[in-house]
Amino acid sequence: MAHKKGIKHPFLMSHPCSSPQQILMRKIIIVSMLVVIVLFMSGATCLHAQQIIVTDALERQINFETPPQRIVVTGKAFFMITDALYLFPxxxxxxxxxxxxxxxxQSFIAMLDPKAAEKAVFAPNAxxxxxxxxxxxxxxxxxxxxxxxxxxxxxxxxPVVYVDLETPEQYxxxxxxxxxxxxxxxxAEELVEYYQHGVEEIQTALHDLAATQTPRVLLLNYSNKDGVTAFQVPPLNWIQTRLVELAGGEPVWRESNPGKGWSTVTLEQISAWDADVILIVSYFKNLTEVLREIKADQTWNAVRAVQTNHLYAFPGDLNIWDQPNPRWILGLTWLAQKLHSERFADVDIIAVTQEFYQxxxxxxxxxxETHLRPMLQGDLQ
Known part of the structure; x- marks a missing residue:
């Protein structure tokens, strides 16, 4: 039986009349076609690789064919979200x-983003x-x-992506x-590691805290509308409550507000709680002025935390650190030191804050030092 020789592709077979130049041209065309096919397949792979699948806080899966380039952040408390978004380049x-x-x-975002003023703005009721x-x-x-x-x-x-950003765990x-x-x-993993490490250091230092060493703490939001002053406590599931717990304190208001928003309390109730430590937050009035106003009010003199000089202004800079924005870790660090100074004697809150922003x-x-340290307020020391 005759041995069969390898079969060549008809396009590559030499025609008796083909010149060397024609054969070379055919080979070039074949190679070019192969290159085009490879590039096309690579492009399809890259396009597929750009697809994004996000599972949001409501456990909904949102598919994006390409990374979203025009993102809108709006709704109530949107600025808490914005500060978290700017943690990403x-x-x-x-x-x-x-x-x-x-x-x-806004002034903080302008520090981070030179084009912040050029972005569109939606009214609160949009x-x-x-x-x-x-x-x-x-x-x-x-x-x-x-x-x-x-x-x-x-x-x-x-497409809507939902977040909570309310408790440290949700954060x-x-x-x-x-x-x-x-x-x-x-x-994201770098950020998660930073927050986890900060919380774990505090929990390690407090791991053997006895019940008798856990101070009773009351956190109050100062509000003044139309000349009427009011004090409010946060709900059980808000970050303010969790910060007190994580810092080794007992939130005395825990059972009084299982609701969804700040709840106004009377001075009689504040006195009855008899907290060891009272923390004051104020989002729209300077904290120093608020504390001066409280201490000048004779009705507060009967409150034990005021008598023992354990009335403190929760610190902050552009935002108070008790809120569910990225600075909550600073608030937790400060509060742990304030409640248990003997366990956190080596913590320099100014240095911690500088490292946070870095x-x-x-x-x-x-x-x-130039832009942020001058904005620090509250009882930092």
């Missing part, structure tokens, strides 16, 4: 619109139709806005959600 280019800032948050008209690629909302705003955005075809989860949305999961926002020491 992608935020400045991706955030296209926000709500109207409060509590000095509806779904107004937001949809902006044609965002994604809208980030607090989860409690799902029914009042998010559902309509869904109907209008606008770590939501940082991962944001990291997935920005396509920067590695940065690691989380990439703001160096010179920037901190």
């Amino acid at each position: 992608a935020a400045a280019d991706r955030i296209a619109a926000t709500g109207i800032f409060q509590q000095g948050a 509806g779904a139709e107004q937001i949809a008209a902006f044609q965002p690629d994604a809208v980030i909302l607090k989860s409690y806005l799902a029914e009042s705003l998010g559902t309509t955005l869904d109907v209008l075809g606008i 770590l989860r939501d940082l991962r959600i944001i990291g997935d949305l920005f396509g920067q999961p590695e940065r 690691k989380l926002y990439n703001l160096d020491t010179a920037f901190f």
Whole structure:
């Protein structure tokens, strides 16, 4: 039987009349076609790789064909979300619109983003139709806005990503959600590690704390509307309550406000709680002025924490550190030291604050000393 020789592709077979130049040209065409096919397949793979799947705080899965470039952050307490978004390098280019800032948050974002003033702004009562008209690629909302705003955005075809950012535990989860949305999961893990390490250090120092060493703590929000002063306690599931617990304190108001918002309390109730330590927060009036006003009020003289000089202004800078924004870890560190100074004698809260801005926002020491340290307020020492 005759041995069969290898079969060549007809396009590559030499025709009796083919010149060497024609054969070379055919080979070049074949190679070019192969290159085009490979590039096409690579492009399809890259396109697929750019697809993003986000599972939000409501455990909804949102699919993005490409990373969202026009992100809107709006709704009540949106500025808490914005501060968290700017922990990621992608935020400045991706955030296209926000709500109207409060509590000095706008000036802080302007420090981080030179183009912050160019972004669109939505009024506090902006509806779904107004937001949809902006044609965002994604809208980030607090989860409690799902029914009042998010559902309509869904109907209008606008992808919504929900976050809570309310307790330390939710904060770590939501940082991962944001990291997935920005396509920067590695940065999210860096941030989660920073917060976990900070909490673990405090818990380690307090691990053998006896019940008799746990001070009774009362946190009050100062409010003044139309000349009427009121004091309020936070709900059980808000971050203020968790910070007191994590710092080794007992929130005396724990059973009195299982609701969803600040609850006004009387001075009689404040006296009856007989807290060892009282913490005052004020979001719209200077803390020094608030404490001066309280101490000048004779009716407060009967409160034991005032008599023992354990009435403190919860510190902050552009924002008070008791809130669910990235600075809550500073509030926890300060509070643990304030309640248990003997266990945290080596903690320098100013140095901790400078390190926070360096690691989380990439703001160096010179920037901190010039722009942020002068804004520090409250009973830091």
